[in-house]
Amino acid sequence: MDLLVCVKQVPDTTEVKIDPQTNTLIRQGVPSIVNPFDRNAVEAALQLKEKHGGKVTVISMGPPQAKDALKECLAMGADDAYLVSDRAFGGADTLATSYTLAAAIRKLGKFDMILCGKQAIDGDTAQVGPEIAEYLDIAQVTYVAKVAVHGDSVRVEREHEEGYEIIETKLPVLLTVVRSINEPRFPTVKGTMKANRKEIPVIAVGDVDVDSDRLGLNGSPTQVRRIFTPQQRTQGEIIQADSIREAVQALFSKLSDAKIL
Structure with a gap:
């Protein structure tokens, strides 16, 4: 089988920084990890x-540092x-990203199956995988928790709120997977040494057949108007009293002083 996995390098969620001018993530100098759902896809x-x-x-x-992922x-x-x-x-939204990735995938050739994580933890849109499938005009199944291939068809269990759906479709297909599908293996020392020696080719704008008006920030139909950090909520107060009656009286007194009652 020819299998392709789309992965994304995402900022460590405790270190996210936003460019106030462009409302996009600042990635330079920010600790990054492989998107956890994409590790399940791999x-x-x-x-x-x-x-x-x-x-x-x-x-x-992504930027050159995505080679680490x-x-x-x-x-x-x-x-x-x-x-x-x-x-x-740069600055592409999900539609421009999927358009670009689909063009790059066409350049690489045909694949029996394309796998993606169900979503990236920095954007949480869950849109890029399905949009790639649409651009490539292939079948897609999202939220896959189990997959089995039989000849030229694939049978999957699709996770949702009330249980699982059993879906069967023909190859080629794009699947987005959930964490429960497996437990990703750790890189081995031998594998890491081999990976460090391997050349990773870069696909640039001149290498793919694309409409330049549909790329990057200018080619993104969705724009982020403003990003802000919500005001931190103050901690509540626990009323200590010897009885329920005294606790209720103390609560009413506080609410009255605050002019809520």
């Missing part, structure tokens, strides 16, 4: 490769990695 692809044979390719769109995936066992990176792609 693991799912590796398990399918181990069972059915084939090759696992990972692809990411791709190297981690290579260390886990992926065969090849590609970085989609160009200033023209």
Whole structure:
């Protein structure tokens, strides 16, 4: 099987910083990690490769530092990695991102299955995977918790609030996976050494067949007007009293003083 996994390098959620001018994430100098759901997608692809044979390719769109995320995936066992990176792609929303990634995937060739994490923890939109499938005109199933391949078809369990749906479709297909699908393996020392030696090709704007008006910040139909940190709520007060009656009286007194009652 030819398997492709889309991964994203995301800022450590405790270190997120926002550019007040562009309302986009500041990534330079900020600790980054592989999006956790994407690690599940990589693991799912590796398990399918181990069972059915084939090759696992990972692809990411981002700045040059995103190569670190791709190297981690290579260390886990992926065969090849590609970085989609160009200033023209900067500031893209989900639609511009999926448009660019779909163009890069077409350049790489045809794949039996494309896997993505269900969403990225920095944006939480869960849109890029399904949008890639639409641009590539292939079937898609989201929130996948189990996957089995039989010949040229795939059977999955799709997780939702009330249980699971059993869905079967033909290959090629794009799947977005949830965390319960597996427990991602850790990169090995041997795999890390091999990944550090491997060259990661960069796909730039001149390498893909795209409409430049649909790229990056200028090609994004959605714009963030303002980002702000909500005002921190003050902690509540616990009323200490010897009886329920005294506690109620104290509460009424406080509410009355605050002119709430």
